[in-house]
Amino acid sequence: MNNIEQIKNESIDEFSSIATQERYAKIAEEGFWKSEKLLIDKYFKPKSKTFDIGCGSGRTAIALAQSGYEVIGIDITPKMIETAKTIALSKNIDIDYVVGDATNLKFPENYFDGSIFANNGWVQIPGKENRQKALNEIYRVLKPGGYLILTAHQRYYSGSYFFFWIKNWVKYYILRKIGFKIEEVDFGDLFFKRDFSDKKIKQRQFIHITSKKEVKEQIINSGFKLKFRKSMGEISNEDAKVMKGSLKKNFNSFKSPIFYVCEK
Numbered sequence: 001m002n003n004i005e006q007i008k009n010e011s012i013d014e015f016s017s018i019a020t021q022e023r024y025a026k027i028a029e030e031g032f033w034k035s036e037k038l039l040i041d042k043y044f045k046p047k048s049k050t051f052d053i054g055c056g057s058g059r060t061a062i063a064l065a066q067s068g069y070e071v072i073g074i075d076i077t078p079k080m081i082e083t084a085k086t087i088a089l090s091k092n093i094d095i096d097y098v099v100g101d102a103t104n105l106k107f108p109e110n111y112f113d114g115s116i117f118a119n120n121g122w123v124q125i126p127g128k129e130n131r132q133k134a135l136n137e138i139y140r141v142l143k144p145g146g147y148l149i150l151t152a153h154q155r156y157y158s159g160s161y162f163f164f165w166i167k168n169w170v171k172y173y174i175l176r177k178i179g180f181k182i183e184e185v186d187f188g189d190l191f192f193k194r195d196f197s198d199k200k201i202k203q204r205q206f207i208h209i210t211s212k213k214e215v216k217e218q219i220i221n222s223g224f225k226l227k228f229r230k231s232m233g234e235i236s237n238e239d240a241k242v243m244k245g246s247l248k249k250n251f252n253s254f255k256s257p258i259f260y261v262c263e264k
Contacts, residue, residue: 003185007126007206008076014203015056016079024057024080028087031063033244035236035259036118036149039228043147043261044069048113053102053138054121058084058095064116065093072112074100102134107141115142117150119245120257123208128186128218131208135222142264148224151232151245151257152210155188188214192247207247212258219262228261235259 014020032040044050047068052061055073057080064071065088073095075081081097088095100106102117102125115138125131138148157165171180172187183191188209219226233240233255245257 003183004127004130007183007185010204011124011126011206012077014205015077017203020203021057021079021083025083025087028057028059028062028084030059031066032060033232033236033239035232035239035244036060036116037063038235039149039259039261040064040067040114040116043149043227044114049111051107051112051115051138051141053115053117053134054119054124055084055097056080056119056121058087058097060116060118061095061097062088062091062093065095072096072098072107074098074102074105076101103130103137104133105137105141109140110143111141113143113146115146115148117148120151120153120207122150123152123210124206126185126189126206126208128214132218132221135218135224139222139224139264144264146264147227148260148262148264150260150262152215152260153207153245153247153256154215154231154258155209155211156255215258215260219260222262224262224264226260227263229258231255231258 048070050064050069050071052064052071052073055061055075058073061071061073061084073084075084076099078099081099084097088097122131122134125134142148155165169187171182172184176182186208188211190207190209191204192207193204216226232245243251
């Protein structure tokens with residue numbers, strides 16, 4: 001098994017755990033971030049066919065359905081889809097949830113009016129080639145003129161982050177090349193502990209921290225036009241203050257995550 005498959009399987013296992021399922025069942029009740037709603041209202045056609053990729057337990061899918069959109073949600077973790085279906089049923093909300101892989105979508109071309117890949121889901125796909133495949137596939141299934149909204153954490157080199165990324169640069173570009181075995185597939189890969197303090201357990205999760213250049217290049221390579229790029233804090237001061245999408249409590253959410261709006 002190569003690193004990409006191992007990371008993918010470990011991620012599915014982590015998202016399938018009882019602790020994570022319980023957490024995401026609560027998250028499903030939160031609805032849109034203010035920043036998400038502002039962009040959705042601006043770029044999505046009302047009551048159109050919308051695709052929620054990496055839908056998890058249904059936080060954004062539920063909010064979209066309640067706003068009048070026809071929603072299909074996919075997630076690579078079967079347990080997440082089970083939880084999402086149970087929650088939607090309890091609310092009497094009609095959402096078509098399916099297990100699916102963003103790198104190989106089972107939908108025809110020009111099928112959706114709009115798509116969202118919320119809360120850094122795209123950068124939890126291991127491997128740059130796979131992240132490109134996902135963008136290519138989303139482009140394929142969107143109608144001309146349709147929009148994709150996605151978020152991605154950006155790499156910063158200020159303060160303590162400078163030494164952290166220097167250490168990772170040495171690890172990836174020097175130690176790996178002279179034969180040291182490392183887990184990282186791409187420079188910017190990060191493995192962090194998801195802390196369930198109330199349950200006294202920690203679970204490991206993967207995310208890729210991007211550069212501004214690489215995201216822009218991958219968006220353009222897929223065929224999309226990049227129409228909008230701003231940090232969450234620039235869109236919604238309220239979201240930044242409550243640390244939406246942050247990696248940890250002291251992370252500067254006014255800088256990250258970054259919202260990208262892409263037009264087919």
